[in-house]
Amino acid sequence: MSDREDILVGDFPFVPKQERAQQKRNALLESGHMLFFSKGYEHTTAKEIAAHAGVATGTFYRYFSDKRQLLMSLLEDKLDKLLPPEPSWLSCDPEALLASLLEAHNDRLKEVGLRRVLPELLPKDPELAEVLSVARRKIHGRILSGLKQVSECGLTWKDLDMDTVTWSIMVLAENGPDKEKQSGKQADYHELAKVMCRMVFPPDILKKLRTEEKSPAE
Amino acid sequence: MSDREDILVGDFPFVPKQERAQQKRNALLESGHMLFFSKGYEHTTAKEIAAHAGVATGTFYRYFSDKRQLLMSLLEDKLDKLLPPEPSWLSCDPEALLASLLEAHNDRLKEVGLRRVLPELLPKDPELAEVLSVARRKIHGRILSGLKQVSECGLTWKDLDMDTVTWSIMVLAENGPDKEKQSGKQADYHELAKVMCRMVFPPDILKKLRTEEKSPAE
Amino acid sequence: MSDREDILVGDFPFVPKQERAQQKRNALLESGHMLFFSKGYEHTTAKEIAAHAGVATGTFYRYFSDKRQLLMSLLEDKLDKLLPPEPSWLSCDPEALLASLLEAHNDRLKEVGLRRVLPELLPKDPELAEVLSVARRKIHGRILSGLKQVSECGLTWKDLDMDTVTWSIMVLAENGPDKEKQSGKQADYHELAKVMCRMVFPPDILKKLRTEEKSPAE
């Protein structure tokens, strides 16, 4: 890939094997993702994935031991990207924070893509279930840790269990945007953020937080 | 079927054909339900359902044209039972009301059983999606109508959109109890009810409601 | 069946079992015939035959040991009816005779109905093949015997083998009328009769025969 190499070898297969391989692997992952999402896991054949990725059927099995493993690789990829950033409610407008939390949902569209296939597999695949469970616990933990910070400052409802609140936020965020077609009635982002904030902050405190948040900027 | 006959023949095999047939049909529905729930739709074969119901493979096809049709029958059965009763927040302790709403979830265990298979099929089956969508709209409408009553009395938060609140309640109720295994962290009923109430009522009004509710009993 | 019985029992199930049974048996045969003809043997189910005959599935098996046996019964019925009458070429206009031979084909429509299913079964069923073979030999024999009469009078071509001629007539008659759709070009009855006569009689003899034939009537 260095200049010299280019000069020496010209255009000859200069893409290192590794790189080519990675390309193929990724193409397969992409194809798998898209096809699993659009047709479901069982209805997607290895042949299709390979064809869609532009490789031969057999090649699929050079990169993945089987269909399931491709799915697992997909999960590893995606689950990491799902982890929301450690939220710090105090440093910004809480509603704005939730905006980002819900915006993270855009990337979560992909996860939902995976959620599409999970119900199909979870009961048959305890390992998969475990992987997923771990991921959700991680997310839960991160949200909870943020809530605890504000909670310790006495800024949250005293009578609500932060654990339950955390769980509620998570569930609402997960089911929010794209479930619209199922419910017929879609939740709008802004209103949803307000409802979530209400679960966390008493109205007066929230008002103060939103005001203060502007001050530091001054 | 007359009284006398009953006395004379007791329970002797006189069950009418129709009844026998219904029994079998139900056995198949039951088996389908359980197997779809525990193994997923795709992983359940007609043969298995039949075997589990104690009949031969061919018998399955006497009662259902195929797996999908069994699922649809299951849905028709269950969806009706899912409709929560029109809630009247004023006539009782709101938290108690939510208790019942969440308790209705026990029956909903079955629905959740179905929900288990729905994500697997919804994208592939627009008809199914429509059926489900109608059902959810019905539920949403019923909850919302209850909220509007209290809202018109000025008892709810003025700054929250009741539609969004309705949707949140529905989602939380749906995902509540049995998702525990996926989230690792389970929501406890009582706390969940409190959170839900907070989305609807300002704390002082809720207190009043709960107190008043006792008065009539006095 | 006696008068007295009629008087005694009035209108009560007075159709003797035997008669009722015969009716059903015939209904089944009819239905079998029609369905085998229109859908083929393999594609016709016992259930269909029964339904079409207005009886229950099980009843089918009271009258016939199985589907095949119904077919055999059908054959016995039909094959007899196929036997053409002993032809006597001298007693009438040969072409008129062939008219009747070919007209007998109208009734043979039914046989052709059977021919429809035969190719399907012959290779699997040597017994059936034998039955059919016997029938064809019978027909062949009868035609041949007629030809021999005129042949012995020296009225036929001397250089043709009557056996072959017989066979040709039979084949042409069998494949004649209704095969039209397959050949696209249909044979017309009258012309076909002329061709057949040419295989048997020299033109001058035929002319004489047709003239003489009128004389006796005078």
Next chain:
Amino acid sequence: MSDREDILVGDFPFVPKQERAQQKRNALLESGHMLFFSKGYEHTTAKEIAAHAGVATGTFYRYFSDKRQLLMSLLEDKLDKLLPPEPSWLSCDPEALLASLLEAHNDRLKEVGLRRVLPELLPKDPELAEVLSVARRKIHGRILSGLKQVSECGLTWKDLDMDTVTWSIMVLAENGPDKEKQSGKQADYHELAKVMCRMVFPPDILKKLRTEEKSPAE
């Protein structure tokens, strides 16, 4: 593929994929042909065909979408080979000509092999019927065209319809040789040729034709 290569590599497994595939496809066609012929279409399973061709069940479906398609391919193959050569009655002994026409029957054994399954399928499969009809029309046309030549020279019977004669020849040729088992009485080639000639030529003309035909050779 150069000469040298051939010499060097000999017959080493260099058979191109295509060739191997063709081999298999042909094996399947062969097996299908033989089995359809010996057991009938309905009684032959895809599995059997595959087994007989020495491949696995699934392989069958790589080459043919289903049983029916294999049959259609068979037809395409065979029907072309069935077309008899344009006959020219004047250039040779008519009976010799018919010899060849009937000898073409050897290849027709195969077609008859197909005819074996056709009656089974024709009524159920209009497309198949059409294909066959076209083929028969072609054959009919070719025979007729030959007859017209001699007819225009005034060499044929004046009172017979050449169309009907054509049709008769075709039918006799088609049903000739292998129907023996059904009729019990088989037509012998030579005699059959004589009968056919009689349908076309008056005896004296035929004699002349056969004599003339020798002169040119002198």
Next chain:
DNA sequence: GATGAATGAGGATTCATTCAT
């Protein structure tokens, strides 16, 4: 005798996975 529900073997077809080239 009649009924029709139940049976289960059997055929068509698909697809994950392997392996010779």
Next chain:
DNA sequence: CATGAATGAATCCTCATTCAT
């Protein structure tokens, strides 16, 4: 390493036949 043909187990579904009522 890539290829894609081959495999054959597994599924869906049908239907001839039986048998309890």
